[in-house]
Amino acid sequence: MEVSAEKERDMKFSDLQRREFISSLAGLSMAAALHGETRDGVIYRNFGPTGERVSAIGLGGYHIGVPSEDEGIRIIRTALDRGLTFLDNSWDYHDGDSEIRMGKALRDGYRKRAFLMTKYNGRTRVSAARQIDESLKRLQTDHIDLIQFHENIRMTDANKYFAPGGAHEAVMAAKKAGKVRYVGFTGHKDPSIHLHMLDMAAKNGFHFDSCQMPLNVLDYNFRSFAHQVVPRLVAEKTAVLGMKPLASGLIFKLNDVDAIDCLHYALNLPTSVVINGCESLARLDQAFQAMKTFKPMNEAQVEALTAKTKKAALTGSIERFKTSEDFDGTTHNPSSMG
Numbered sequence: 276m277e278v279s280a281e282k283e284r285d286m287k288f289s290d291l292q293r294r295e296f297i298s299s300l301a302g303l304s305m306a307a308a309l310h311g312e313t314r315d316g317v318i319y320r321n322f323g324p325t326g327e328r329v330s331a332i333g334l335g336g337y338h339i340g341v342p343s344e345d346e347g348i349r350i351i352r353t354a355l356d357r358g359l360t361f362l363d364n365s366w367d368y369h370d371g372d373s374e375i376r377m378g379k380a381l382r383d384g385y386r387k388r389a390f391l392m393t394k395y396n397g398r399t400r401v402s403a404a405r406q407i408d409e410s411l412k413r414l415q416t417d418h419i420d421l422i423q424f425h426e427n428i429r430m431t432d433a434n435k436y437f438a439p440g441g442a443h444e445a446v447m448a449a450k451k452a453g454k455v456r457y458v459g460f461t462g463h464k465d466p467s468i469h470l471h472m473l474d475m476a477a478k479n480g481f482h483f484d485s486c487q488m489p490l491n492v493l494d495y496n497f498r499s500f501a502h503q504v505v506p507r508l509v510a511e512k513t514a515v516l517g518m519k520p521l522a523s524g525l526i527f528k529l530n531d532v533d534a535i536d537c538l539h540y541a542l543n544l545p546t547s548v549v550i551n552g553c554e555s556l557a558r559l560d561q562a563f564q565a566m567k568t569f570k571p572m573n574e575a576q577v578e579a580l581t582a583k584t585k586k587a588a589l590t591g592s593i594e595r596f597k598t599s600e601d602f603d604g605t606t607h608n609p610s611s612m613g
Contacts (some may be wrong), residue, residue, distance in 0.1 A: 316567040317358035322390070322547045323484055323514030325457060327420075329361045329390045329548055331569075332538070332562045335518070336364030336393070338552030340373040347373075350559055351380035355388045357563060363518075363550045364414070365394040365425055366406045367604050367611060371413055378415035386416055394425035394461060395442070396605050398435040402613025403445035411454060421485060422446060422455040426605045427462035433472040436460075437479045459485030463519065463596040464603075466503035473507060483513055489596065490517035490549070492532060492540050493588040495581040498597050501544060514547040521551070523602065525593045531583035538565035540580055543572045 311320040318331035334354045339347040364374050393410045397403030436442050449455045462469055476483055486508050488500040495501055508515050520541040541549040553559040587593055596602035605612055
């Protein structure tokens, strides 16, 4: 049977390398725990070397647009009331409605409790600047704590970002104007694309404050951001933001793991934040339960957990955000890139 290029690449990661990797992550997880703190069952971790502390689980912005507006606002405010601080969003989620709902939720003093992040699609200075200003208006705030270049999913994206007249110029102008505080990028396709963006940043003398990617029990064995990107981010002191800890809910196709296990795995990585979609108060309760019950996992525990999903992971059929265009918002709406 012919082995795919992706599978062959993952198979090259030897058992010895895996054991060394798990051991190093265990040490990093313990270090994160030592440099973090827990208050009232909520874990807070350092946002890289910035001096900021953020909740170890963040509230995903896309899912806020799934229930009714009133329920979405209730979920955001309940999360903040219970001590969660990191809020995720994006200019293109539900055609801007997720940001609008979050802006309404952040009225009445709630903005002061939040570390607010959103993303933009624009690849040019003009389109990125316009989208940042639109996000500020929707979110009803004068500044965004973290702005991120959305969907770094093509090798050409990094080149466009740093090109003359590219999005980087808009972000730096927004930062100078006090509209944004920290700068990062996201992507869900392939670790090599993330590494290329980091290479381009170094070439241009720039250091990203954060980097966001899928980190879940499936990722461990397939086209792995945890194996290939996280160690570099830690070495370069860039905040690690995990997303899709439940593989956009597709993990529930499997019977061998549950949501708490999956959240524990992502928390066990040296993440500053694990961004989790909560379209209901029940899902929000689950996130708080995961933080309350989390304990650093040893090598044997990580191996046992990820072994349960290895066979399914290697097919690539569950992490479809890596293997298909189904989750590629910029592909479905190319005009948003400018």
